[in-house]
Each structure stands twice: as C-alpha cells, then as structure tokens.
Amino acid sequence: MVRNKPLLFVVVLSCFALSSCNLHRKTGGGGGGGGGNATVSFTLVADTLPANPSILSFNVSISGVTLTPASGTAQTLQPSPSVIDLMRLQSDTAFLGTLTNVPAGDYTVQVALSNPEITFLNDTGSAITVGTASCPNSSICAATFTASGTPTISSFTFTVNSMGQQGIGIDFDLKNAISLSGGTLSVNFNPSSPNPAVLSAVALPRMNANLGTNQLALIEDFSGVVALNGSSVTITSPTRGTLTATSTSSTNLDHDPSGTLCSSGTTTLSVCVKAGQVASVDGILDSNGTFSIQEIEPLLSAQQDFVEGTVLSINPSSQTQFGIVVTDKPSVAATNSLISALRAGDLLTVNLSSSVNPFLVDTKGLAVDTTFNTTFNFFNGQTTTSAMHLGQTVGVHVIAPFAAANGSTPASATADTVILRWSRFRATVVSAPTSATININALPSYFNITPSSILTVQGFFNGSLGSDGVTNLEGMTNNAGNATINQPVGLRALYLQNTGNTATTPFFAAKIRQP
Numbered sequence: 440m441v442r443n444k445p446l447l448f449v450v451v452l453s454c455f456a457l458s459s460c461n462l463h464r465k466t467g468g469g470g471g472g473g474g475g476n477a478t479v480s481f482t483l484v485a486d487t488l489p490a491n492p493s494i495l496s497f498n499v500s501i502s503g504v505t506l507t508p509a510s511g512t513a514q515t516l517q518p519s520p521s522v523i524d525l526m527r528l529q530s531d532t533a534f535l536g537t538l539t540n541v542p543a544g545d546y547t548v549q550v551a552l553s554n555p556e557i558t559f560l561n562d563t564g565s566a567i568t569v570g571t572a573s574c575p576n577s578s579i580c581a582a583t584f585t586a587s588g589t590p591t592i593s594s595f596t597f598t599v600n601s602m603g604q605q606g607i608g609i610d611f612d613l614k615n616a617i618s619l620s621g622g623t624l625s626v627n628f629n630p631s632s633p634n635p636a637v638l639s640a641v642a643l644p645r646m647n648a649n650l651g652t653n654q655l656a657l658i659e660d661f662s663g664v665v666a667l668n669g670s671s672v673t674i675t676s677p678t679r680g681t682l683t684a685t686s687t688s689s690t691n692l693d694h695d696p697s698g699t700l701c702s703s704g705t706t707t708l709s710v711c712v713k714a715g716q717v718a719s720v721d722g723i724l725d726s727n728g729t730f731s732i733q734e735i736e737p738l739l740s741a742q743q744d745f746v747e748g749t750v751l752s753i754n755p756s757s758q759t760q761f762g763i764v765v766t767d768k769p770s771v772a773a774t775n776s777l778i779s780a781l782r783a784g785d786l787l788t789v790n791l792s793s794s795v796n797p798f799l800v801d802t803k804g805l806a807v808d809t810t811f812n813t814t815f816n817f818f819n820g821q822t823t824t825s826a827m828h829l830g831q832t833v834g835v836h837v838i839a840p841f842a843a844a845n846g847s848t849p850a851s852a853t854a855d856t857v858i859l860r861w862s863r864f865r866a867t868v869v870s871a872p873t874s875a876t877i878n879i880n881a882l883p884s885y886f887n888i889t890p891s892s893i894l895t896v897q898g899f900f901n902g903s904l905g906s907d908g909v910t911n912l913e914g915m916t917n918n919a920g921n922a923t924i925n926q927p928v929g930l931r932a933l934y935l936q937n938t939g940n941t942a943t944t945p946f947f948a949a950k951i952r953q954p
Contacts (some may be wrong), residue, residue: 454879459554474873475543477603479506479543480728481516481535482656484641485528486929486954487614488865489799492624493884494568495579495764496558496784497525502551504535509545514538519680519834524783525611527766530863530931530950534658534682535609550609550638551807555584555626557617558764558784560751562884568623579751579764581784584626586616591607606643606655610954612636614871638912643724649904649912656724657733657911658682659931659950660803660861662769664742665716668838670708672732674720678768691907694735696799696858711735715742717770719803721911733905736803738769740832744778744837745770746852747860748787750829751885758823759791762849766832766863777841789835791857795822800859800933802836804908805899807933814935814942818859830886831934834858861931861949868928868953869893874920875900876944877928877951896932896945898951914953928953 481504488494501523504516516536523533558581559574561567567574574580612923615636618625630636643655650657670686690713694701701711714716717739722730739745748763765785771778781787800819802808808815818826827833836856844850864886866879870893877896882888898910898919905911915921922928931950936942 440918462888475603476539477541477543477605478537478539478726479541480606480643480655480724482606482608482658482724483523483528483533483611484531484534484608484952485525485611485613486865486885487612488529489614489619489929491563491619493560493562494557494613494617495560495751495885496556496581496766497617498522498554498556498782498784499525499552500554501535502553502565503549505549505551506538506541507547507549508542511542514541520678522678522783524766525613528611528864529812529865530929530952531659532608532656534656534724539728543924548607552628555586555616555940556784557582557584557626558622559624560784560885563619563622565622567619574624579786581786582624584624586626604653606639606726608643608656610639610641612639645913646739647912647914647916649916650723651905653726654723655726657913658722658730659911660719661721662717662738662747662767663720664770665712665714665718665737666756666758667709667712667714672708672712672718672720672735674718676767676769677771677779677847682720682722682730684720684732686732686735689905690732691734691804693734693802693907695737695739696801699739699891702920708735711742712737712904717742717745719769719801731832734804734907736801738801738834739836739856742770742773744772744776745834746781746787746837747832747834748863749885750827750831750833753824753829755829758825760788761824761827762786762788763833763835769834777839778837780843781850785844786820788849788851790851790853791823792838792853792855794855796856797822798826798857798859800935801861802933803861803949805910805933805947805949806901806908807935811897811935811944811947814937814944817935817937817942819856825938828886828934828936828940830862830864830882830888832860832862834860859933859935862934862946863929863931865927865929868924868926870921871924872920872922877919877922879928879930879946894946895942896930896946896948896951898948910948911950912952913950915951919948919951922951924954926953 507513569582663674672690721734747767752762754760835854929952
C-alpha cells in the first residue's frame with residue numbers, strides 16, 4: 440500500500456463580530472477586527488461522479504482541520520474517525536467536528552487529506568491501468584493512489600453572530616478529483632482544469648435543507664452500538680466513530696426490521712432502545728455543535744458481527760451465495776470478532792446459512808410495508824438470493840465459518856440474517872416529477888440496468904418534513920415535485936424489485952438531495 444503525504448486544502452475565512460450571520464463567496468479576502476468568539480462546526484458532502492469507471496468506494500484519510508489566524512494561535516480539529524468513504528456522502532452528510540471559542544479575525548482553514556483508496560467496477564470496455572497494475576474490463580478492482588496538490592477554496596466572508604454559533608459545509612467534487620486518461624486511472628486533488636476544482640464551501644444550513652431554527656445539518660443513518668445516559672444516546676461505530684445525541688419531545692421512535700423491538704406508538708426512549716443494541720440514528724446538528732435525535736430505531740437486539748455492503752454479484756448456479764463490497768460495519772462482536780479486519784471498500788463473498796432466517800427490510804419509519812406491501816414482500820420473508828438484485832445494499836450477521844482475504848481471493852463469510860438497507864447513488868431526473876415521485880435514469884453501471892431505462896423513485900410526504908415516515912429533502916422544498924428535470928440527484932433509497940425486473944417503482948427514498 441502506497442502512503443502519500445497529507446494534502447492541505449486551504450480555505451480563507453474572515454471573521455467579524457456582528458449581530459447577523461452569513462457566509463458567502465467573494466472575490467477577495469475580508470477585513471478583520473471586532474470581538475467575540477464562535478463555535479464552528481464542519482460537515483462534508485460529495486457529489487458529481489466521473490462517467491467511468493463506476494466508483495463503489497472512495498476512502499480518504501482526514502488527519503486534521505486547522506484554523507490558522509493572521510496572528511495568534513492556530514486551532515486544530517482532529518476528526519474521528521480519520522477515514523471517510525466519500526461515496527456514502529452522495530446522499531448523506533459526514534460530521535467532521537466542532538471547534539469552540541474561535542476568536543474573531545482572518546483565518547485559513549486547512550483540511551489535511553491523505554491515502555486515497557478507490558474500489559471500482561471497470562465498465563470502460565477495456566483494461567484500466569492503476570500504477571503498475573492492470574484492472575481487466577468488467578472486473579472489480581481496489582487500488583491506493585498517490586495524489587498531490589493543495590487546492591484553495593475561493594475566499595469568503597465568515598461572520599460571527601451575537602450567539603457565536605456557525606457552520607461550514609465542505610463539498611468534495613468527485614469527478615474533478617478522479618481522472619481516466621489514456622486508460623490510466625489517477626487521483627489529483629489539484630488538477631489544472633477546472634478551477635476551482637475539488638472543494639467548495641457554503642454556510643450551514645445549506646439552501647433548502649428543510650431544517651428548523653438553529654439547526655445546521657442532518658447526519659443520517661449513523662449506525663452502531665448503543666450506550667444510554669438518560670435522554671442521551673451514544674452510538675459507537677467501528678467505521679464511523681462516535682455520535683452522541685439527545686432525545687427530545689419531537690424524536691421519532693421506530694421499530695426494528697423484525698418488528699419485535701420498539702412497538703408502534705411508543706414514546707419512551709428507554710422502552711425502544713437498550714444499551715448494547717445496534718441502532719441507527721438520524722441526528723440533527725444544532726448550531727451550538729451538539730446533536731438532537733430526529734429519528735432512532737434499533738436494528739439488532741445485541742452487539743454482534745454485522746456488516747453492510749452493496750450487492751455486486753449473485754452466483755447464478757446457487758441461490759445461497761452473493762458478493763458485496765463493504766460500505767459500513769456498524770458492529771463487531773465484543774469478543775472474538777470474525778470481521779475486525781474488514782474495511783469499507785473490501786470485497787466479501789457471503790454464503791447463506793442452511794438455517795438462514797427470513798429476510799428483513801429496514802423501512803426506517805417509511806410506509807413501504809403498508810402502502811406498498813406487495814413490493815415490500817419482493818424481499819421481506821424470502822430466504823434465497825432469488826430475491827436479490829445488483830445494487831441493493833444489505834446488512835448481514837456474520838457467523839462461522841469465516842475466511843479472511845488471501846491475495847486476490849476476497850474474504851468469505853456465512854450469514855444467518857439478511858436485512859435490506861439503503862442504497863446510496865446518483866441518477867438523473869427525467870420527465871416531470873410529481874409531489875411524491877421522481878423518474879430517474881443513468882444509474883451506476885453496477886446496477887446492471889440499461890442507462891436509458893426510466894425508473895420511478897417513491898417519496899413519502901404525508902406529514903411535515905422531519906416528522907416520522909417523511910422523506911428528507913435537501914436542495915428542494917416541500918416535496919419531490921420541486922426536483923429539477925435533467926439534473927442529477929443523490930438518493931438514499933430502498934431498492935425493491937421482482938424476479939422479472941419489471942417493477943417500474945423499485946426505489947423508495949428516505950433522502951433526496953439535489954445541489
């Protein structure tokens with residue numbers, strides 16, 4: 440594995456002590472002066488993919504976010520975890536952390552990135568060269584790249600308000616960082632064109648983020664092992680670090696995929712969620728840098744080896760074997776874990792146990808199981824890979840036997856529990872949307888769906904945004920009818936399809952983002 444030196448992404452900030460708050464681009468640096476301190480929270484999203492190859496995982500290491508004033512002492516934030524999969528951020532948002540007591544003044548912001556790693560499907564029609572290695576056409580390959588450069592985000596004015604609570608959202612442009620030229624794949628964080636290239640920044644909350652007063656961002660589907668302290672929930676993930684959020688009177692409590700935990704109508708946190716369970720949280724980043732819980736649901740009754748991944752292959756000669764690329768690892772067994780070495784981007788062959796439990800679907804409060812019961816049962820209750828489709832994301836409980844990766848042979852595992860979870864991808868909006876649906880095409884090639892095929896994404900808007908069972912929106916207001924035609928969207932959706940691949944409404948969205 441090649442390890443490259445950290446890269447410094449520089450953002451110039453100017454802080455003033457004023458009674459209002461804004462963050463906007465400008466052509467030159469701002470002036471300094473004034474007093475006051477700010478609490479500054481940082482988030483990260485990613486968008487715009489290259490046409491080829493089809494990217495499955497793009498890990499980057501973030502060793503620090505440093506605010507350096509024109510004079511005085513620099514402050515450094517060390518995100519945890521240090522490795523982030525940018526492909527998850529096509530629809531979701533990563534919380535990098537918060538700096539407190541930042542004095543007014545002129546600053547640069549440096550984000551130190553290193554060690555870009557990509558897992559991709561070669562859909563170009565010919566072999567791709569990565570360094571000295573070759574990835575054959577139609578193969579799935581993983582590589583670590585050497586990258587260089589210190590791109591600079593255009594200067595903008597950062598104003599400290601009377602409350603001193605701010606947020607900066609950083610946007611990573613994947614297309615501009617990944618290059619395929621002459622059959623060679625490379626990563627460059629400072630390409631000569633376009634300029635600016637890879638990073639941009641906006642004030643939080645983002646435009647049309649559908650958040651309330653003093654709310655900066657929504658961090659969705661943060662899954663891990665639960666610890667409780669009164670109304671406070673701490674979720675610990677082996678891949679994504681730790682998130683602590685507080686339950687409020689508006690927190691939505693949803694049942695687990697099996698329907699046996701957290702019964703409908705429950706309003707008491709401790710009745711629904713127990714210490715040691717595996718749970719998923721949608722947390723609202725408040726302007727003071729703390730989190731409140733928008734939605735929480737248990738996934739598993741106890742801590743165990745549980746890994747998620749995108750389905751990339753289904754053994755045609757068996758109804759018990761499929762392959763995934765790992766996208767998350769919400770939980771590992773407290774002792775003698777089989778999957779401790781698995782990382783996002785790794786390939787894993789999954790063999791269904793002879794006593795596999797009926798498949799489950801995680802609805803996260805959306806009315807898929809009631810309003811679309813027939814479609815829901817394309818997967819729910821099934822027990823073989825005949826219910827599976829390329830591009831689905833599944834969570835599996837790993838049991839013995841398990842074999843670690845060996846050279847070019849991926850790791851293999853046995854699973855007795857399979858849960859359909861959330862596919863994250865980008866597609867293009869085509870035709871006029873309705874208040875509840877959008878039509879899309881040009882899905883990533885690993886879905887194995889003809890690019891011109893038009894498919895429907897179902898949203899759920901029977902209630903106010905943020906309430907239980909309502910699709911989260913970003914970049915548009917009110918409902919799906921406000922999506923812009925011929926523009927891409929980032930989706931986090933359940934993918935449910937019949938065995939004949941004839942269902943025209945196979946996607947059910949928990950999140951729709953349109954820049």
